[in-house]
Amino acid sequence: MARTLKKGLDYFPLDTKIEADDKIQLIEAEFGLKGFGIIIKLFCKIYAEEGYYYKWTEVERLLFAKKIEESVGLVDEVIKRSVKWGLFDESVFNQFRILTSASIQQRFLEAASRRLQVTLIKEYSLINIEQYKNTINVNINSINVNIGTQSKVKYNNTNKYLFVSVKNLNESIASFSGNKSYFFLAYKFWKMWFMQYPKHKHLLKADVNEWVDTIRLIVEVDHQPKERLVGILEYFKKCSEKDTRFKDFWFKTIKSIKALRNSDKNGVKYIDLIVDQVNEMIEKQQDFNRHVWTTIEKFKKYESDKLSKKPV
Numbered sequence: 001m002a003r004t005l006k007k008g009l010d011y012f013p014l015d016t017k018i019e020a021d022d023k024i025q026l027i028e029a030e031f032g033l034k035g036f037g038i039i040i041k042l043f044c045k046i047y048a049e050e051g052y053y054y055k056w057t058e059v060e061r062l063l064f065a066k067k068i069e070e071s072v073g074l075v076d077e078v079i080k081r082s083v084k085w086g087l088f089d090e091s092v093f094n095q096f097r098i099l100t101s102a103s104i105q106q107r108f109l110e111a112a113s114r115r116l117q118v119t120l121i122k123e124y125s126l127i128n129i130e131q132y133k134n135t136i137n138v139n140i141n142s143i144n145v146n147i148g149t150q151s152k153v154k155y156n157n158t159n160k161y162l163f164v165s166v167k168n169l170n171e172s173i174a175s176f177s178g179n180k181s182y183f184f185l186a187y188k189f190w191k192m193w194f195m196q197y198p199k200h201k202h203l204l205k206a207d208v209n210e211w212v213d214t215i216r217l218i219v220e221v222d223h224q225p226k227e228r229l230v231g232i233l234e235y236f237k238k239c240s241e242k243d244t245r246f247k248d249f250w251f252k253t254i255k256s257i258k259a260l261r262n263s264d265k266n267g268v269k270y271i272d273l274i275v276d277q278v279n280e281m282i283e284k285q286q287d288f289n290r291h292v293w294t295t296i297e298k299f300k301k302y303e304s305d306k307l308s309k310k311p312v
Contacts, residue, residue, distance in 0.1 A: 008051040009111050023087045031078055034070065038078045039087065041068050046099060052108040053100035053124055056093070092124055102126040114289050115279040116231040161208040163190045173306070178212055181303050182219070185229050186211035189257050192233065196240050202256060214258050218271070222261060228275055230296050232260075235278045238288070246281060250274050 027035040045064065046054040054060070056079065065072040079099070083090050088099045105120070105127050112118045120129060166172045169187060176183050190211060194203045218224045239251035250270065254260065260271040282289045 008048045009108065023082075023085045026085045027078065027082060027087070030081060031074070034074065035078050038068065038070065038075060039082065042099060043104075046104060047108065047111075051112065051118075052105045052120065053092075053098045056097050056099050089126055092126070096123065098124060100124060100126065114283045116275060116282055116292065117225060117228055117279075160205075162204075163187060163194070163206045163208055163211070164204060166208070170306070176208075178209075179216065180306075181226065182212045182215040183208070184302075185226065185233070186215050186257065188233055189229075189236075192236055192240060193255050197255065200255065206256075211257060214261070218257070218260060222269070222271070224271060226299070227296050228271070230299050231278045231282075231292050232271070232274055234288075234292050234295050235274070235281065245285065247277055250277070 024036065024039065027039060031038070042054065042064075046052065061075060061079075062072060065075045068075075079088075082088050083093050087101065089101050092098055092100060105125065109118060109120075109127075109129070163186075166187065169184075172187075173180050173183055186208070190203065190206050193200070194206075197203060215229070218229065219226060235246060236251045238246040239248035250273070254270065260274070261269065263269050264273070278292075282292055
């Protein structure tokens with residue numbers, strides 16, 4: 001059974017002085033404790049599902065009212081006044097029919113700071129995300145774009161460049177005419193699997209150019225940041241070390257970066273399912289969290305110092 005990707009939070013911070021907030025007091029002044037309760041339950045919905053917003057269409061309003069056992073009319077009025085008083089941002093509510101605010105987004109990003117990556121829809125974003133190292137903005141229409149798009153490169157099979165022929169990584173990278181960062185990542189994945197399965201035919205015949213091009217497709221076509229690949233690599237290394245805290249299903253199953261681009265029967269890419277597990281361990285295990293982010297910073301420095309240099 002496909003696993004649902006984790007977007008929201010298991011818990012969210014609630015200010016103990018929330019009742020002193022003027023916006024909350026205005027809601028209570030009009031609707032009493034029922035209004036306060038509706039707002040808190042909306043916060044629970046927002047943080048638990050998408051994490052930083054909640055779609056407010058006809059379906060959501062009817063189901064929400066039914067779940068909390070209040071009339072649709074009361075819920076509508078509370079929402080209307082909450083938007084008026086600025087508890088939820090008016091502009092994105094009117095344009096996209098979603099409930100969110102700058103403070104909600106800020107609390108979400110702070111709570112999700114340990115995750116390898118958090119994605120915000122650009123049109124919904126109300127804050128400057130530059131301070132959050134794991135956050136990227138995507139356009140509202142860019143979700144799932146390019147799925148099925150294949151940029152194919154033909155190779156001469158009679159003159160393959162195999163990973164098993166690489167004796168010195170730095171020298172091989174220096175002489176490589178293609179993208180050196182992609183070469184580095186492809187080699188690291190191959191080496192990890194090869195050390196575990198040295199007789200695997202697919203790994204013995206792994207072609208450098210094909211693996212490098214797969215990394216390119218993952219980054220440039222599927223729009224997966226290189227940091228994600230570094231995080232997956234470190235997670236898989238833990239699996240190869242038999243660390244029982246880490247689920248090794250994907251490590252044992254795919255044995256190839258090309259499989260990262262595959263999707264399950266529900267259309268969810270394997271790489272997203274794997275990253276969901278990586279994020280889970282980053283949130284639960286502080287040592288792994290520190291290790292992943294330290295490795296990412298080291299990769300960036302290595303990339304800047306060596307991988308960007310062109311061969312003489």
